Amino acid sequence: MENATVISGDKATVMVTNDDGIEGPGLLALVHVLVSTHRFNVLVCAPDSYSAVSHCITWLHPIAAKKVHIDGATAYAVSGSPADCASLGVSKTLFPTIPDLVISGINKGSNCGYHIVYSGTVAGAREAFFNGVPAISISYDWVGGKSNINDFTIAAEACLPIINGVLVELRNKTYPQRCFLNVDLPCNGYKLTKQGKSIIKMGWRQVTSDSEGGKMLSTMVNSIASAEIATSTTPAENLYFAREVRGAQVDEDDNDHRFLQEGYITVTPLGVISNAEIDCQTYLKEWLPTVVERPSPSAL
Structure with a gap:
C-alpha cells in the first residue's frame, strides 16, 4: 500500500485515536508525552465513548465532532467508533493535513492473540492503514490491584523509540508499506513477535x-x-x-501473549489480509476437486 503522507518540515504530524474514549487515561498520557517532547504536531480524533467494538463503522447516519481542549494538541471528540475516528482524521475533512503517523491507544488491557479481532484499538490503526497512512496500535497489560494510572505515562515513554524509529524510516522512505504495528506493554525490553491464538x-x-x-x-x-x-x-x-x-x-507458541506474560514489550506486525494456515491450504487443495466432482444432492 502506497504511503499517502510525506513528512516535511521540522515536526512530524501524529494523530492519536483510541478505543476507551477521548477522556481515557491511556490516550491522555500518550498525548502528554508526545507533546512534551516538542517533536510532533499532535492531533487527536477519538471517540466520545466505545470499547471493544472491533472494526465497526458508522454508515447510515452522520457522526458529530466536537472540539475539546487537550493541552498542546488539536483535539476532537467524535460520536463514532475508533475506525470512524481514524478514517475521519486522515481524510483532510476534519484536519487540513494528512498525519504522517496514526497511533491508536493506549488501551487499558492488552490486545494479543485472537483478541486482536475484537479490538477497537487495533481497528483504529488498521483503518488508518486501509487509507495508506502508517499506524501503530498500543495497549497496556493492565492488572487490577497492581497497575496504576502512572503506568500509562511510563508505557508512552517506552514507545517513543518505536514511534521515532518509524518516523525516521518514513522520512527516509525505507519503511515497509504492507503492515502496521501492534504493540503491547509492560516495560521490560522489546520483542518482535507474531500474533498468537490465545x-x-x-x-x-x-x-x-x-x-x-x-x-x-x-x-x-x-x-x-x-x-x-x-x-x-x-x-x-x-x-x-x-x-x-x-x-x-493459552497459546504457548513463540507469540505475542507468551512474551507479554514474560514482561516484554511485544511488537507484532499485522496485515489487513489474514491468510489461512499452510496445513489448511494443503488439505483444501486436495479436498476441493473431490467435492466439485461429486454430483449435487439435488441430482441424486
Whole structure:
C-alpha cells in the first residue's frame, strides 16, 4: 500500500485515536508525552465513548465532532467508533493535513492473540492503514490491584523509540508499506513477535434484568478472575442474557501473549489480509476437486 503522507518540515504530524474514549487515561498520557517532547504536531480524533467494538463503522447516519481542549494538541471528540475516528482524521475533512503517523491507544488491557479481532484499538490503526497512512496500535497489560494510572505515562515513554524509529524510516522512505504495528506493554525490553491464538472463552447466562453485569474494561483479559461481564440491553419484555468467562485458551507458541506474560514489550506486525494456515491450504487443495466432482444432492 502506497504511503499517502510525506513528512516535511521540522515536526512530524501524529494523530492519536483510541478505543476507551477521548477522556481515557491511556490516550491522555500518550498525548502528554508526545507533546512534551516538542517533536510532533499532535492531533487527536477519538471517540466520545466505545470499547471493544472491533472494526465497526458508522454508515447510515452522520457522526458529530466536537472540539475539546487537550493541552498542546488539536483535539476532537467524535460520536463514532475508533475506525470512524481514524478514517475521519486522515481524510483532510476534519484536519487540513494528512498525519504522517496514526497511533491508536493506549488501551487499558492488552490486545494479543485472537483478541486482536475484537479490538477497537487495533481497528483504529488498521483503518488508518486501509487509507495508506502508517499506524501503530498500543495497549497496556493492565492488572487490577497492581497497575496504576502512572503506568500509562511510563508505557508512552517506552514507545517513543518505536514511534521515532518509524518516523525516521518514513522520512527516509525505507519503511515497509504492507503492515502496521501492534504493540503491547509492560516495560521490560522489546520483542518482535507474531500474533498468537490465545483467547478468553466466553459464554452466556440468563439474568433477570439488564442491570446485572458490567462493561468489559479490557479487550484482552489475561486473568480469568479479573474479567468482567458485558451485558446486552434489551426491552423489558424480552429475555436478558449476560456474557461470562468460561475458561481460557493459552497459546504457548513463540507469540505475542507468551512474551507479554514474560514482561516484554511485544511488537507484532499485522496485515489487513489474514491468510489461512499452510496445513489448511494443503488439505483444501486436495479436498476441493473431490467435492466439485461429486454430483449435487439435488441430482441424486
